[in-house]
Amino acid sequence: SQTIHQWPATLVQPVGSPLSLECTVEGTSNPNLYWYRQAAGRGLQLLFYSVGIGQISSEVPQNLSASRPQDRQFILSSKKLLLSDSGFYLCAWSVEGGLDTQYFGPGTRLTVL
Amino acid sequence: GNSVTQMEGPVTLSEEAFLTINCTYTATGYPSLFWYVQYPGEGLQLLLKATKADDKGSNKGFEATYRKETTSFHLEKGSVQVSDSAVYFCALGVYNNNDMRFGAGTRLTVKP
Numbered sequence: 001s002q003t004i005h006q007w008p009a010t011l012v013q014p015v016g017s018p019l020s021l022e023c024t025v026e027g028t029s030n031p032n033l034y035w036y037r038q039a040a041g042r043g044l045q046l047l048f049y050s051v052g053i054g055q056i057s058s059e060v061p062q063n064l065s066a067s068r069p070q071d072r073q074f075i076l077s078s079k080k081l082l083l084s085d086s087g088f089y090l091c092a093w094s095v096e097g098g099l100d101t102q103y104f105g106p107g108t109r110l111t112v113l
Numbered sequence: 114g115n116s117v118t119q120m121e122g123p124v125t126l127s128e129e130a131f132l133t134i135n136c137t138y139t140a141t142g143y144p145s146l147f148w149y150v151q152y153p154g155e156g157l158q159l160l161l162k163a164t165k166a167d168d169k170g171s172n173k174g175f176e177a178t179y180r181k182e183t184t185s186f187h188l189e190k191g192s193v194q195v196s197d198s199a200v201y202f203c204a205l206g207v208y209n210n211n212d213m214r215f216g217a218g219t220r221l222t223v224k225p
Contacts, residue, residue, distance in 0.1 A: 004156075006156075032210060032211075034210065042217055042218075043117075043202060043215040043216050043217040043218055044157075044202065044215040046211075046213065049210070049211050057211070090156050090157065092156075092157075094210045099145050099206045099207070099208065099209050099210060099213075100210065101147075101159045101162070102157075102159070102210055102213070103158075103159075104149075104156030104157040104158065105156050106154075106155055106156050107155070107156050
């Protein structure tokens, strides 16, 4: 069966510090991968998606970046965090292509102080 | 553009009450519609979906019917339980997951 992992589960970082959140998927190959942010009281905002190794598409301009160094690994990064980066970050995967169910990880709660 | 609007919460119900969470959509093309649920401290998981008009998605006692004439996909359950307490998200996609749009979420609390 497929599983998706995210870490860390919670993170408190000062403004201006770097960020690295990791997501890995097991039990599937060539998944589409997604990073979402869920701000308090708001829905999900798609930040990045990837259809393959090294292929990243950004949905919104921001000071975050994403990378996919391996088929089942997706990393969300920032060089300098802003207060507005606080939120709940969710990684998700789906089968390649088309419109299908997305499977979400447990999320990372990021607080920037 | 494509968008989803769902009723604002929070919604508080007593156990065994009837639940309706409204969801309406705007889309170009022919969208598929989804309800996802997020239990406390967890990520989202698919609750049900419908891919064409008049389809009814159902799971765990929840139902939603894809109504093209009213552009709606309301979530219903006849008798809620305490364990249904969660945040519910309506979502739509047209071509692929990259264009998925989620509603703001509705928090449901069921009291014993």
